[in-house]
Amino acid sequence: MSPADDRTPPATIFDETAMLSLEDLSRMCSVDARHIVEFVEEGVLNVIEVRSEWHFTGAALRRARLAVRLERDLELNLAGVALAVELIEELEQLRRQLKSRG
Numbered sequence: 001m002s003p004a005d006d007r008t009p010p011a012t013i014f015d016e017t018a019m020l021s022l023e024d025l026s027r028m029c030s031v032d033a034r035h036i037v038e039f040v041e042e043g044v045l046n047v048i049e050v051r052s053e054w055h056f057t058g059a060a061l062r063r064a065r066l067a068v069r070l071e072r073d074l075e076l077n078l079a080g081v082a083l084a085v086e087l088i089e090e091l092e093q094l095r096r097q098l099k100s101r102g
Contacts (some may be wrong), residue, residue: 018058019048023057029064038065042078044085063089 001088002097026033044067048055056064066088067081076084 020056020058020061022054022056025064028061029068031068035068036064038078039064039081042082044078044082064086 005022020028022036023032026036030096036045040047045056045060045064067085070081070084071078072075074080074084086097
């Protein structure tokens with residue numbers, strides 16, 4: 001397997017209001033569905049439950065891909081991934097606020 005085969009698929013434009021199934025999200029992040037479940041259990045991802053089935057927003061896809069990259073590239077455990085994702089999103093929000101004021 002080449003190094004390129006081991007990477008998360010490149011980011012694509014995706015409607016953040018779209019609903020994804022557990023299988024869709026795991027496929028789009030190139031991880032096992034159990035891995036997505038672990039992200040949910042650790043609080044990295046939020047679930048929308050519809051008729052006892054888990055669904056995720058398009059925003060969860062962006063968050064899950066970030067989590068997978070952090071886990072892989074920085075070798076963080078799940079708790080570390082959850083903390084890093086929260087801090088990155090908080091930083092992005094602060095930057096948007098500063099930009100809107102400028």
